Amino acid sequence: MRASQFLISTVKETPSDAEVISHQLMIRAGLIRKVASGLYNWLPLGLRTLRKVERIVREEMDNAGAMEVLMPAIQPAELWQESGRWEQYGPELLRVNDRHNREFCVGPTHEEVITDLIRREIKSYKQLPANFYQIQTKFRDEIRPRFGVMRSREFIMKDAYSFHVGQESLQQTYDVMHTAYSNIFNRLGLDFRPVLADTGSIGGAKSHEFHVLASSGEDDIAFSNSSDYAANVELAEALAPAGELAAPTQEMVTVDTPNAKTIEELVNGYNQPIEKTVKTLIVVAAEECEAEFIALLVRGDHELNEIKAEKLPQVASPLQFATEEQIRAVVGAGPGSLGPVNLPIPCIADRTVAKTSDFSAGANIDGKHLFGINWGRDVELPEVADIRNVVEGDPSPDGQGELVIKRGIEVGHIFQLGQKYSAALNAEVLDQNGKTVVMDMGCYGIGVTRVVAAAIEQNHDEGGIIWPESIAPFNVALIPLNYDKSEEVKTLADQLYQDLRAAGYDVIMDDRDKKTSPGVKFADMDLMGIPHRVVVSPRGIEAGTLEYKGRRDSEKQDVAIADLLQVLAEKSSR
RNA sequence: CGGAGUGUAGCGCAGCUUGGUAGCGCAUCUGGUUUGGGACCAGAGGGUCGUAGGUUCGAAUCCUAUCACUCCGACCA
Secondary structure, three states, X not given: OEHHHXXXXXOOXXXXXXXXXXXXXXXXXXXXXXXXXXXXXEOHHHHHHHHHHHHHHHHHHHHOOOEEOOOOOEEEHHHHHHHOHHHHOHHHOEEEEOOXXXXXXXXXXXXXXXXXXXXXXXXXXHHOOEEEEEEEEEEOOOOOOEOHHHEOXXXXXXXXXXXXXXHHHHHHHHHHHHHHHHHHHHHOOOOEEEEEOOOHHHOOOOEEEEEEEOOOOOEEEEEEOOOOXXXXXXXXXXXXXXXXXXXXXXXXXXEEOOOOOOHHHHHHHHOOXXXXXXXEEEEEEOOOOOOOEEEEEEEOOOOEOHHHHHOOOOEOXXXXXXXXXXXXXXXXXXXXXXXXXXXXXXXXXXXXXXOOOOEEEEEEEOOEEEEEEOEOOOEOOOEEEOOEOOOOOXXXXXXXXXXXXXXXXXXXXXXXXXXXXXXXXXXXXXXXXXXXXXOEEEEEEEEHHHHHHHHHHHOEEOOEEOOOHHHOOOOXXXXXXXXXXXXXXXXXXXXXXXXXXXXXXXXXXXOOOOOOOHHHHHHHHHHOOOOEEEEEOHHHHHXXXXXXXXXXXXXXXXXXXXXXXXXXXXXXXX
């Protein structure tokens, strides 16, 4: 591509509304432009990278035996009503009506459509297992789109769905997809980790997320420091502390604490160690539960894990905190003075709380706390469960080492759905015995547009983007100096442009007019992240050399004109 | 959804307090000089000041409504 015939839309100034580096650089390098909140145009430069990501994903999916299909973005409400998600999904599902006032949604995912398709097409166990994928535009009406294309409302996703008779077959394909995903992210040049994950609103049994490690990530991942255990903190199990509950050493006393409404004020104002404090969170109880509310006890320095709490049979799903009025009506004291002693509603204690002695908590009287509380002596130990987020230093759930917490960007997610959708939509086949069985399903997603942002988040410097070779919009930036003035430069540059393209490189030759100074060309090519730069100059020609510089190199080097292809072949990891 | 903030030229911003008919930098266009790290000179084009009402002789500026965008929060015991 000649730069003079390509839209290069670089900007010097950092856009004021872009917070994370990938968003800033995607705008500055001219990859994307915002149309409205969470909606983006992809400019020619950005699209080149997007297409390369898609190509790698497609190749690896094909290699893994999946078949490409294409489903509509707009889906009929009936299918979603059949699965039950028309009611469950909430406002993130964009619902639209057609001219006949029939209801549709813009697809955030395609379980319903694919299941409907396959229940019509596949009738026999002999056709299974089968795995179908598409690369297609999705829409999720996010509460708060942000970080550019990282959390946009419309985005491109590779979604795949596999169909099976039996869990064993599902597990096999799941493993194949796990491997395929690792191959994909390796080829994309990303530093990633597969981690155990919660299945969330999609539903199902077993699941792994693939995270690109980056400080700007929105998810916390727990890693063991001495094994390969890795899990989303939403899921990572917080083990009970080792050892027995310590015997009481303090009497329980009631203390006036008019200024302590929070754990922090209790710790600072009354000299209580934070690991000897317990906070009491009141949530709405599940319908089948006798009580209206449930109290959840978590140590002062720990955080409630809402997903774990939601899974408790006594707790209403989705999790809902009681309002202050509700708390006052039931307990007689306000938030800030709550505790397990003399609490008129059922409690569930976190495992760590259950192993804490001599602790302090609210007295269920405004402005009073109890210090030196001990289980058994002062109040019966209630039901115990794992309801908190793991923290750094916790023992690893696999029994090996301690946990370290890092931030990650979720770029892929694989699930074993089981029969959640196939049962709801009656997706059945005949097995070997001629008996009707419900198919098992797996589903496998990759956020293609998000991958582009994640790659930048992980690969950049002050000068701009540094693309991994495999997804760079161009591999080589060929920069002729004095292209308009020197016949020798023009001849050689044109020749090299032909040669490089013939050798299979995506090359952009910066032949922009003489008003575009060399400095501008260097800065633009750096910002755009082109991995290899070759400069053709009159003084180089005189010496019979070209100048080569890799995007990550600090020094440039001269190479003989005749050696260019060989040097590039060595430098590039295509 | 709750809270805060911002809308003035393609981009980044000033002007608003104290009302008098819009300005700066970058970008763009023309001509010229430059040409190895975001050049210089001269000239030019481009804005119904988010929208709609109101106050006023007069509104970017004051008032009301509305729309859009951005940020923060949705863990409080």
